[in-house]
Amino acid sequence: MLEAIFEEFFARYNFWTAVLIIFIGIYAAIAKNNLLKKLLGLNLLQTGIFLFFISLGDIGNLQTLGIGDATPPIIWRTAEEKGYMYANPLPHVLMLTGIVVSAATTCVALALLVRIYKEYGTIEEDKILEIEALRGD
Amino acid sequence: MIDTFVEQFPILIVTTGVFSAFTILVSGIFSRKIGYYILLFVTAIHFMMSIAILNYVISFGRIHYWIGGWRPPWGIEYVVDHLNAYVLVVILFLSFLSVVFAKRSVEKEIDEKKHPTFYTVMQLLIAGCCGVVVTGDVFNLFVLAEVASLATYALIAIAGGKALRASFTYLILGSIAICFYLLGIGFLYAVTGTLNMIDMRLLLQNIYDNKMVQVAFALVVVGLGIKAAVFPLHTWQPDAYTYAPSAVTLIMSTVVAKTFVYALIRIVFSVFTVNFLQKYINAWELVSWLAAVTIIVGSILAFRQYNIKRMLAYSSIVNVAYIMLGISMFYSYWGLSGALANILNHAVAKGCAFAAIGAIIYKTGLKDVRYYSGLAKKMPYTCGAFLISALTLIGIPPLAGFVTKFYLMLGCLEVKNYTMLAVILLGSLLTLAYFWRVVEEMYFKSVEDENTHGNAEERFNEAPITMLAPTMLLAILCIALGIYWLTSIPLEIIDKMIASMGVILK
Amino acid sequence: MKEQKRDVIVEMTSKKILPIILTFGLYVMVGTEGAGGGFQGGCIIAAAFILYAVVFGIQKGRTKMPESWNTFFTSLGLYLYCGCGLLAIIASLFVAEFLNYSAFWPLTNLFGPYEARALQVEFVVEVGIGITVFAAFVSMFYDLAWKDEDEAEDDEEVMEC
Numbered sequence: 111m112l113e114a115i116f117e118e119f120f121a122r123y124n125f126w127t128a129v130l131i132i133f134i135g136i137y138a139a140i141a142k143n144n145l146l147k148k149l150l151g152l153n154l155l156q157t158g159i160f161l162f163f164i165s166l167g168d169i170g171n172l173q174t175l176g177i178g179d180a181t182p183p184i185i186w187r188t189a190e191e192k193g194y195m196y197a198n199p200l201p202h203v204l205m206l207t208g209i210v211v212s213a214a215t216t217c218v219a220l221a222l223l224v225r226i227y228k229e230y231g232t233i234e235e236d237k238i239l240e241i242e243a244l245r246g247d
Numbered sequence: 248m249i250d251t252f253v254e255q256f257p258i259l260i261v262t263t264g265v266f267s268a269f270t271i272l273v274s275g276i277f278s279r280k281i282g283y284y285i286l287l288f289v290t291a292i293h294f295m296m297s298i299a300i301l302n303y304v305i306s307f308g309r310i311h312y313w314i315g316g317w318r319p320p321w322g323i324e325y326v327v328d329h330l331n332a333y334v335l336v337v338i339l340f341l342s343f344l345s346v347v348f349a350k351r352s353v354e355k356e357i358d359e360k361k362h363p364t365f366y367t368v369m370q371l372l373i374a375g376c377c378g379v380v381v382t383g384d385v386f387n388l389f390v391l392a393e394v395a396s397l398a399t400y401a402l403i404a405i406a407g408g409k410a411l412r413a414s415f416t417y418l419i420l421g422s423i424a425i426c427f428y429l430l431g432i433g434f435l436y437a438v439t440g441t442l443n444m445i446d447m448r449l450l451l452q453n454i455y456d457n458k459m460v461q462v463a464f465a466l467v468v469v470g471l472g473i474k475a476a477v478f479p480l481h482t483w484q485p486d487a488y489t490y491a492p493s494a495v496t497l498i499m500s501t502v503v504a505k506t507f508v509y510a511l512i513r514i515v516f517s518v519f520t521v522n523f524l525q526k527y528i529n530a531w532e533l534v535s536w537l538a539a540v541t542i543i544v545g546s547i548l549a550f551r552q553y554n555i556k557r558m559l560a561y562s563s564i565v566n567v568a569y570i571m572l573g574i575s576m577f578y579s580y581w582g583l584s585g586a587l588a589n590i591l592n593h594a595v596a597k598g599c600a601f602a603a604i605g606a607i608i609y610k611t612g613l614k615d616v617r618y619y620s621g622l623a624k625k626m627p628y629t630c631g632a633f634l635i636s637a638l639t640l641i642g643i644p645p646l647a648g649f650v651t652k653f654y655l656m657l658g659c660l661e662v663k664n665y666t667m668l669a670v671i672l673l674g675s676l677l678t679l680a681y682f683w684r685v686v687e688e689m690y691f692k693s694v695e696d697e698n699t700h701g702n703a704e705e706r707f708n709e710a711p712i713t714m715l716a717p718t719m720l721l722a723i724l725c726i727a728l729g730i731y732w733l734t735s736i737p738l739e740i741i742d743k744m745i746a747s748m749g750v751i752l753k
Numbered sequence: 754m755k756e757q758k759r760d761v762i763v764e765m766t767s768k769k770i771l772p773i774i775l776t777f778g779l780y781v782m783v784g785t786e787g788a789g790g791g792f793q794g795g796c797i798i799a800a801a802f803i804l805y806a807v808v809f810g811i812q813k814g815r816t817k818m819p820e821s822w823n824t825f826f827t828s829l830g831l832y833l834y835c836g837c838g839l840l841a842i843i844a845s846l847f848v849a850e851f852l853n854y855s856a857f858w859p860l861t862n863l864f865g866p867y868e869a870r871a872l873q874v875e876f877v878v879e880v881g882i883g884i885t886v887f888a889a890f891v892s893m894f895y896d897l898a899w900k901d902e903d904e905a906e907d908d909e910e911v912m913e914c
Contacts, residue, residue, distance in 0.1 A: 273828045
């Protein structure tokens with residue numbers, strides 16, 4: 111039983127890691143009190159999704175420790191080598207765009223954090239709410 | 248010749264939008280005034296283009312546009328059918344009015360140094376929303392939705408103070424939402440190997456039982472649901488609407504909200520089909536019950552608010568719930584018609600309400616309902632427009648909001664769901680309750696304060712024409728649209744929209 | 754402004770290494786065949802500027818690369834990239850699609866459609882993306898660097914990729 115679970119895990123360990131990172135990210139983005147930690151959680155979440163997408167491009171037979179035998183599409187191989195495959199480059203390109211979007215999001219969030227710190231003197235959410243309650247509407 | 252000319256318009260709206268955004272940014276180096284006029288001009292041109300697109304689509308059928316000349320399953324494709332063209336016209340019309348409205352409001356609320364940046368970001372927001380509407384590629388939708396969302400975060404935060412915290416909350420929730428969406432399309436890509444909506448729809452037809460597809464559906468619906476502020480996922484919305492500058496609240500409540508509702512409808516009905524939904528009908532029972540709970544609870548929450556913008560924000564949540572209720576009755580013709588009609592009706596009515604409130608805040612600085620007594624004498628036209636929009640949102644017969652509720656009720660009768668019929672009627676009553684409070688303060692409370700006894704000029708203190716004109720136009724549209732829907736001419740277009748969503752009803 | 758402590762080794766090293774970084778960035782941007790590299794090259798060039806600002810102080814960095822230049826370069830890159838796509842539409846009299854470089858008639862007639870596409874992707878579009886990315890990242894760095902006297906603008910640049 112335990113062996114089967116381990117086998118399942120190691121067969122697709124990149125996907126399991128992606129899931130783990132995504133869960134940690136969502137937890138941090140929702141539950142943390144510090145706004146910067148929330149942002150870090152968000153970045154983790156995005157990174158997990160990038161890992162998931164990039165793993166999708168890794169095709170081939172998933173027998174040897176989860177790594178497909180497909181090669182990067184820039185390596186030239188002759189036609190005599192039978193049965194070779196190229197890794198799918200499309201998810202990688204998509205994630206390039208995803209990384210750009212993630213960088214833009216992070217930058218806006220950091221700029222907001224700078225403004226919030228100047229406004230309230232803290233980036234702890236409960237303290238910010240306290241200050242807001244004191245200030246009134 | 249002229250045909251290919253119009254076929255270029257969907258991409259031209261998006262690209263010239265981005266182009267003009269950066270032109271505004273550069274023009275800010277030389278002059279802080281000119282940016283606004285560039286934005287106004289470009290948005291007006293885009294609005295005319297969108298009407299040309301709608302006209303073309305009605306006469307010639309849908310537009311397929313292959314970017315860069317790459318064929319669909321590989322390249323990005325823009326598809327404009329009846330539903331797209333309709334939503335595009337709605338959002339560009341309302342963004343044009345918002346831009347007209349923005350001038351004076353922004354001059355008062357925002358530091359002059361930031362004006363070029365503000366209009367740049369506003370133009371990016373409009374371009375992003377148009378892109379979300381015209382695209383036919385799920386990943387392109389993600390990128391353009393992020394463009395629109397990032398612009399929204401920056402626009403909310405520009406007000407400073409509490410808006411910063413509201414914007415940050417929205418940023419975190421919105422980014423989580425878009426990540427869910429991205430994960431969902433990742434699952435779909437893993438099982439189908441395509442990102443094109445039409446291609447994906449065809450390939451998904453045989454694998455509805457796959458667990459991956461079902462999880463992807465849940466992820467996409469939750470992701471876009473957060474963006475569209477569907478009930479249990481709405482928590483960012485009241486704060487964001489309340490603390491944003493008036494012009495931003497106007498454009499968010501109409502353009503951005505409708506864009507994401509459109510995206511939800513598009514993905515649910517055009518990528519996952521009605522066949523898929525019918526297999527998992529229990530989930531949709533849940534959605535309709537959630538919508539019912541929202542209509543009741545949201546109205547009660549709106550009733551408890553004294554801040555007028557927050558009250559209208561809760562009212563927006565309730566109206567999205569009406570759309571969801573219509574969608575959840577996907578096997579009924581009238582339910583879907585109600586949902587589609589509400590995209591336009593709610594945008595016009597809520598735009599009118601927020602514009603009127605923006606004008607009132609511009610003139611008096613009052614955000615609390617309890618201080619609105621005697622305002623109708625001071626600002627008769629603005630208050631009149633607000634009254635009309637309130638009556639529309641309540642659903643008084645010849646007005647536009649009545650049509651939505653009438654269609655939804657017909658839908659309930661069609662599927663014999665009498666509970667929802669009662670919920671819609673109760674929702675109307677509750678809407679009456681919370682809007683009546685405001686109208687009563689405005690019209691029927693006399694002013695006893697000594698400091699309002701000024702001269703005649705001070706008593707009659709109407710908003711400037713650039714704010715009043717959009718408000719009045721929207722108020723007139725509330726009436727005109729109601730009569731237009733009731734003539735049942737637009738039902739023909741609604742038939743075609745439902746067909747273009749891929750829903751085939753008996 | 755208080756006197757900043759200077760470190761000779763760091764300053765000399767970065768002075769020697771900066772041209773190399775810039776050249777490498779340019780190589781990544783246009784030196785490869787085909788599409789790709791604009792974003793990465795722009796990032797590397799931006800990194801060179803950020804290194805300069807970190808080593809020699811943010812004030813000196815701001816004088817070398819003023820805010821208005823950033824604004825101008827951000828827009829210039831976008832004009833190059835987006836304008837190239839729009840010119841394809843205009844030059845073909847609204848027949849070809851946006852970004853369809855092979856229909857860009859003067860180049861197409863001179864070199865043939867595939868070469869026209871390759872030339873534009875390599876030398877116009879990638880450079881456009883690179884300039885935008887570089888200016889946007891430098892602008893982000895200056896905005897996030899702590900400004901006491903005036904407020905940091907929360908101006909986000911959305912890159913097209």
